[in-house]
Amino acid sequence: MTTTASHPARASRVVDVADALAAVEDGMTVAIGGFINSGHPMLLVRGLIRDGRKDLRIVGAASAGLETDMLIAAGCVREVVTPYVGAEGLAGIGPAFRKAAQDGDLLVFELDEAHFYAGLRASAQRLPFNPWRAGVGTDYPRVNPALKEFRDPINNELLLAVPAIEVDVAFLHAAISDEFGNVQHLGTRYGDVAMYAASTKTYVSVERVVPNQQVRANPALTSIPGATGIIRASYGAHPFSADGAYVPDAEHIREYLAAATAWLKTDDRSAVEAYLTTYVREPATQAEYLNRIGFDRLLTLNEF
Amino acid sequence: MENVNVMTATPLETMAAVIAHDLHDGEWVEVGANLPVPRAGALLGHLTHGPNMSVMIAMTKAHLVDEPVIEEFQYITDVGAMRWAEAYYQHDQLLNNQRHRINGVFFCGGIQIDAYGNSNLIGIGEDHSKLRFRGPGGIGTCNATAQVGRWHLVTTAHNRATLVERVDFISALGYGDGEEGLREHLGLPNDGPSSIITPLCVFDFPSDTRRARLKSVHRGSSVDEVREQTGFEFKIEDDVPVTEGPTASELLLLRTRIDRGGALR
Numbered sequence: 019m020t021t022t023a024s025h026p027a028r029a030s031r032v033v034d035v036a037d038a039l040a041a042v043e044d045g046m047t048v049a050i051g052g053f054i055n056s057g058h059p060m061l062l063v064r065g066l067i068r069d070g071r072k073d074l075r076i077v078g079a080a081s082a083g084l085e086t087d088m089l090i091a092a093g094c095v096r097e098v099v100t101p102y103v104g105a106e107g108l109a110g111i112g113p114a115f116r117k118a119a120q121d122g123d124l125l126v127f128e129l130d131e132a133h134f135y136a137g138l139r140a141s142a143q144r145l146p147f148n149p150w151r152a153g154v155g156t157d158y159p160r161v162n163p164a165l166k167e168f169r170d171p172i173n174n175e176l177l178l179a180v181p182a183i184e185v186d187v188a189f190l191h192a193a194i195s196d197e198f199g200n201v202q203h204l205g206t207r208y209g210d211v212a213m214y215a216a217s218t219k220t221y222v223s224v225e226r227v228v229p230n231q232q233v234r235a236n237p238a239l240t241s242i243p244g245a246t247g248i249i250r251a252s253y254g255a256h257p258f259s260a261d262g263a264y265v266p267d268a269e270h271i272r273e274y275l276a277a278a279t280a281w282l283k284t285d286d287r288s289a290v291e292a293y294l295t296t297y298v299r300e301p302a303t304q305a306e307y308l309n310r311i312g313f314d315r316l317l318t319l320n321e322f
Numbered sequence: 323m324e325n326v327n328v329m330t331a332t333p334l335e336t337m338a339a340v341i342a343h344d345l346h347d348g349e350w351v352e353v354g355a356n357l358p359v360p361r362a363g364a365l366l367g368h369l370t371h372g373p374n375m376s377v378m379i380a381m382t383k384a385h386l387v388d389e390p391v392i393e394e395f396q397y398i399t400d401v402g403a404m405r406w407a408e409a410y411y412q413h414d415q416l417l418n419n420q421r422h423r424i425n426g427v428f429f430c431g432g433i434q435i436d437a438y439g440n441s442n443l444i445g446i447g448e449d450h451s452k453l454r455f456r457g458p459g460g461i462g463t464c465n466a467t468a469q470v471g472r473w474h475l476v477t478t479a480h481n482r483a484t485l486v487e488r489v490d491f492i493s494a495l496g497y498g499d500g501e502e503g504l505r506e507h508l509g510l511p512n513d514g515p516s517s518i519i520t521p522l523c524v525f526d527f528p529s530d531t532r533r534a535r536l537k538s539v540h541r542g543s544s545v546d547e548v549r550e551q552t553g554f555e556f557k558i559e560d561d562v563p564v565t566e567g568p569t570a571s572e573l574l575l576l577r578t579r580i581d582r583g584g585a586l587r
Binding site for chain 2: 053054055056057080081100101102103104106107110111115116119120121122125126128129130131132133135138150151152153154155156157158161175176205206207208209211212259261262265266268321322
């Protein structure tokens with residue numbers, strides 16, 4: 019075999035789940051990609067819970083879903099930064115989010131989705147804040163004093179200063195990546211690209227790792243050109259959907275909702291603890307988790 | 323052609339017709355998931371007189387006037403909408419693009435809506451750090467109601483807990499406390515909410531007071547019922563008209579093409 023290479027080999031960015039989870043320390047700001055019932059990196063989210071992470075500042079998606087609710091239920095979260103936590107028709111408001119906020123055990127960084135992206139953009143641009151007009155005259159600056167009304171120096175207009183949302187680690191889920199961290203989403207990409215831009219490190223779990231040649235066949239599709247690490251994760255967004263692969267597992271989502279709602283309604287944590295034990299703490303690997311969900315269920319989650 | 327009796331229109335179908343009648347061809351309308359009434363109203367406007375409307379459905383830009391049946395989606399990210407998509411809306415890019423939004427019409431809900439058209443999705447209580455009822459969060463209602471050309475408040479819960487004198491928190495600003503010229507003073511691009519559309523009636527906001535006035539009452543309800551179910555005082559003119567509900571052909575469209583699942587019935 020002949021080779022033209024006279025340089026070191028290009029390094030693979032495919033890492034183990036544990037490597038990605040090791041990037042997170044208690045107290046950090048962690049962004050979780052996806053959108054309501056879709057595209058959340060659940061293999062990594064369950065890992066954060068299993069590792070017993072505490073005092074996290076979770077930047078949920080705009081809008082966040084039950085992945086954020088589950089982190090709250092498991093006691094990992096000090097503060098959430100998101101304009102919504104819920105599951106649309108399955109649950110208008112996340113039950114653990116409701117419970118912890120009503121008990122005074124959770125800080126909510128109250129903001130609109132436009133403020134959310136303004137804050138991420140400020141972080142991406144390495145600026146202290148981005149200005150935004152909507153929100154002046156509302157109660158947002160009152161309930162979230164970090165949002166400050168000011169007069170802009172160009173036109174003297176009343177605006178809100180939205181502080182940079184600086185993210186230590188972003189966890190995202192996408193369809194494919196090559197082994198060098200060139201990630202391609204199928205579908206709308208949610209706000210994942212904005213989270214990537216605002217984060218120091220970005221780990222992306224993908225349904226499949228594909229040849230570099232496949233990425234180069236359609237480079238316009240590359241959404242994240244250079245993730246810190248790639249994690250192999252078939253059904254990595256379960257019980258939520260992954261565009262191009264499977265739809266939400268509504269039955270499983272309802273199982274979580276029933277457990278978390280029991281905590282909300284009765285203050286009794288036994289059901290939510292049982293859920294976390296069965297589906298999060300005991301199964302140490304993705305395969306063990308998927309075994310507990312079962313092939314029969316997984317094979318019903320077809321998009322078309 | 324199937325015969326539909328307009329007298330059978332339900333309150334929610336009447337709400338959808340009110341929304342549709344108000345829309346102009348060429349406007350941009352968002353159709354959220356799990357909001358069956360604004361969805362049906364926007365699609366009804368699109369199918370009857372809006373061939374140049376842009377309908378945002380499940381994060382796509384869609385054009386649906388030739389679709390025989392428009393299924394309802396349970397999820398805003400439902401990939402089923404891909405088959406209609408002329409574009410995907412990448413959410414962060416959508417929020418970066420506010421200049422074109424002045425051509426949009428928005429429908430804002432609320433866990434509370436007040437007499438001056440303010441909406442609250444944050445929560446119920448005095449202390450934000452310990453709410454009695456934690457709401458879902460304002461989502462994008464604060465921004466959308468500030469940026470679009472026109473907007474309405476919509477609720478399917480016409481009761482005294484929802485329609486209140488003053489919301490506990492303003493997440494979407496209507497007319498504040500009715501101060502003259504408030505929105506212009508704040509530099510907001512639109513004139514504020516046009517109406518509150520409910521299963522019983524429509525309120526509007528006369529420009530002299532900016533306080534809710536009973537504009538029309540749906541067939542099947544009454545001024546007394548509206549008064550009984552509303553948590554704020556509102557102006558009642560001498561002759562309150564009956565709301566213009568769906569025509570027979572509109573009702574047929576709703577039941578055969580837009581709302582086959584019967585979410586409005």
